[in-house]
Structure formats: C-alpha cells, structure tokens
Amino acid sequence: MALQDDTGLDRNMRVMARWRSTARVLVEALPYILQYDGKTIVVKYGGNAMEGGVSQSFAQDIVLMKQTGVDPVVVHGGGPQIGAMLKQLAIPSSFIDGLRVTDEAAVKVVEMVLAGSINKEIVSLINAAGGRAVGISGKDGNLVIARKLERYKLDPATLERTLVDLGFVGEPETINPEVLRTIINSDLIPVIAPIGVGRKGETFNINADTVAGAVAGAMSAARLLLLTDVEGVLDRDGKLIPRLNVGEARALIADGTISGGMIPKIETAIEAVEAGVSAAVILDGRIPHVLLLEIFTEHGAGTMITAE
Numbered sequence: 001m002a003l004q005d006d007t008g009l010d011r012n013m014r015v016m017a018r019w020r021s022t023a024r025v026l027v028e029a030l031p032y033i034l035q036y037d038g039k040t041i042v043v044k045y046g047g048n049a050m051e052g053g054v055s056q057s058f059a060q061d062i063v064l065m066k067q068t069g070v071d072p073v074v075v076h077g078g079g080p081q082i083g084a085m086l087k088q089l090a091i092p093s094s095f096i097d098g099l100r101v102t103d104e105a106a107v108k109v110v111e112m113v114l115a116g117s118i119n120k121e122i123v124s125l126i127n128a129a130g131g132r133a134v135g136i137s138g139k140d141g142n143l144v145i146a147r148k149l150e151r152y153k154l155d156p157a158t159l160e161r162t163l164v165d166l167g168f169v170g171e172p173e174t175i176n177p178e179v180l181r182t183i184i185n186s187d188l189i190p191v192i193a194p195i196g197v198g199r200k201g202e203t204f205n206i207n208a209d210t211v212a213g214a215v216a217g218a219m220s221a222a223r224l225l226l227l228t229d230v231e232g233v234l235d236r237d238g239k240l241i242p243r244l245n246v247g248e249a250r251a252l253i254a255d256g257t258i259s260g261g262m263i264p265k266i267e268t269a270i271e272a273v274e275a276g277v278s279a280a281v282i283l284d285g286r287i288p289h290v291l292l293l294e295i296f297t298e299h300g301a302g303t304m305i306t307a308e
Helices: 002-035 056-067 079-088 104-128 177-185 208-218 246-254 262-274 290-296
Strands: 040-045 071-076 133-137 144-148 151-154 161-164 170-175 189-193 195-197 203-205 223-228 243-245 279-284 303-306
Touching: 002 290, 040 056, 040 208, 056 071, 056 104, 056 189, 056 290, 071 104, 071 177, 071 208, 079 104, 104 133, 104 189, 104 195, 104 203, 133 177, 144 203, 170 195, 170 208, 177 189, 177 208, 208 223, 208 262, 223 262, 223 290, 243 246, 246 262, 246 303, 262 279, 262 303, 279 290
Parallel strands: 040 071, 040 223, 071 189, 133 189, 144 195, 223 279, 243 303
Antiparallel strands: 144 170, 151 161, 195 203, 279 303
C-alpha cells in the first residue's frame, strides 16, 4: 500500500511540475503578447515550406496570434505546386534569374493553383483550427495593382543590357491597405494569393516574398515573417546569423555570403524595413510552431533584419 501511495504521489508531483512549467511559459509570453497587441504581423508562407501539405501547426500559430490580439496577414507562395501542375498539363516552364517565365497559358495555371487550391487549403486549415480566415488574391478590391516586371541581361562581351521578356510576371505598383483593414476590422484573417492586376486588367504572377514585403510596408506592420525551408542566413562557416542590420545584410550580399535564392528574400526584408516595418525575419517554416517561438519567446528564431 505504501508503494502505491508513493507512486500516486510521484505521479501527482509530475503533473504539478508540468502545470507549473506551462504557467511559466504563459507568464514569459505575457510581455510579448502585450507588445504585439493590436499590431499587424505579415506572414509569408512559402511554397517550399508547405511541401507535403499545409502545416497544422502553422494554422494553429496563426489562430493563437489572432486570439492574443495580433492581426496576422498571411501571404502564400506555391512554386513547387505550380511546377507540378504545369508539368501535369504539359505546359513548358522555364526560369530566368529565379523567376518563372509566365506566358498566357502558364498564368492561367498559376492563378488557378495560387488563388484556387492552395489559397483555399490554407483558409480551410486555419478555420479548422478555430480561426476565421478569408481567402483573396491581389485582384480582389484592387488590393495589388501591378506592372510588368522588367529584367535586363548583361552581355559579358559587349556589356550591353538586353531586356528579357518574362511574360506575365509583375511587381506591385500600389497596395490598397484599406481592403485588408476592412477584413481585419471584421475580425477575419486575410490569406492572400500573390496575383496582381494591371491597369488594363491583365493578370500578373508576382513573387510571394515581394507581395508580402509590399503589404507589410503598406500596413506599417510590426513584423514581416518570411517562412521558408532554410534555417535563416548562414555565415561562411554554416552557422546561423541571428541578427543583421540593413548595412550588414547588404555587405553580405556584396561579398557573396548571402547568395542564390536567399538574395531576393533579404532584399525584400531590406525594402520592408526601409518602408517602415519594425523588423523582418527569415524563419524555417519546417519547425513546428516556429511563429510562436519567434513572436512570444525571448530567444526567437531565424535571422532578424532591422534598420540599425
């Protein structure tokens, strides 16, 4: 009987220890909950980060952010999913400097995948987690007025710059933040597909990082969180750099430490910070509940870009 009592006592002590640990976590999160109360946080959910399906932990994080007084705005990508659909439909696809060349046939598929299946999958998962999300694209309410993106190729022999035609690939010209404020004021969570509309009604495929940065700037967001499939910015020894200011980030691009697909992400972060966003953070979207780790803990995660 004494052994049973000791076992029961040990069990109760373990349960109490878990409760106290939970209480400690909540108390430690309190200052950050107060800090971000009523603030807008733009979250870019990358196509690579969501491979294998939309993460349930991501949806839970978004709902919890909303319930603690944060106003999350989600912008999503979908590059791998677009590539798979184009291949399935036997539509040729190519890239120039990391940007998908998008002809008239391809842009219809891009819009179908982004504004259709992916957007609604994210909306559904957020709603299933207890939130109230609404899916839109940049076309809705003229949220993202876009212009054709111009890219030039340098001939190394003649040093002449030649305009490269990317088709229906665009960049944000103007963002209408009132569309998002109306949604947020209705206690809803906007989920944005990165499709823009031109002045003549054209449909433009826009890089999701670029849209997220432009939206964050237009909304004067407290944070821009770029979820991807890497840990963050790494130094030459492969170690995570937790914090960079704009000058340091530009220097790392210039010396080649930041290279490849990380360059446009850092450029987006820099532009957002210079537009008035308090900070931009590159996060590994494969880590469960990485948004909560970044926003509500002292340690944070990933690489933060700040003005100074």
